[in-house]
Amino acid sequence: MVARAGLTPTHLDWHVLADGGRADVLELTLALAAEHGMAARVWLEPARSAARRRGLPVLDHDFVDSFALDVDGKAERYLQLLRELPTGLSEWAVRPAVGPETAAEADLGWAVRRSGHDFLLSPRAREVLEEEGIVVLDYRPLQEAWSAAGAGFER
Structure with missing residues (x-):
């Protein structure tokens, strides 16, 4: 199908x-x-x-689940995880999303999804990926x- x-x-x-x-x-x-x-x-x-x-x-490593991380301070935690990322194949289940605040009423995970979106599109995330030589695929x-x-x- x-x-x-x-x-x-x-x-x-x-x-x-x-x-x-x-x-x-x-x-x-x-x-x-x-x-x-x-x-x-x-x-x-x-x-x-x-x-x-x-x-x-x-x-090669356990995956990072965005729902397992606190929303408060998540961007800083992601940056730390990027800096500590071991060599090999890793997976981050970030599940980004955008939408109006009212989306939170329909999606209990909206804050988690929005925080993932904001981090992934941040200039700081791109800088650290480049600094650390991390290839996203x-x-x-x-x-x-x-x-x-x-x-x-x-x-």
Whole structure:
């Protein structure tokens, strides 16, 4: 259905059900990713180790969840995290959004989303990314790497 809508997804993601929740669901998803030339968002052990054994790039570190950080002082915390970012592949689930203050009535996470938006577009964030040599990417490079590796499956 996604392809019929003219969209080209880069990866499969279980959203809050980490790595499919079960080994058989993970294996099915990895097979689907290979079949359709996509990556999969693999972020917990033992799934990360299983994907690495297949030569697939996955997160090297626990991801940062914007909903787990206090809104007050969030920009400063993000700057600290950027400065302390370890070498390797990291993921930040920031979930930015904008809108009027009245959006807070419909979305209890509005303040979190707005703070993420404000930080990501701030000149300070860009400065620190450049100072630290941090490369921000989406899933396209991972999709290319997974496709080149055949997602670890015989086709």
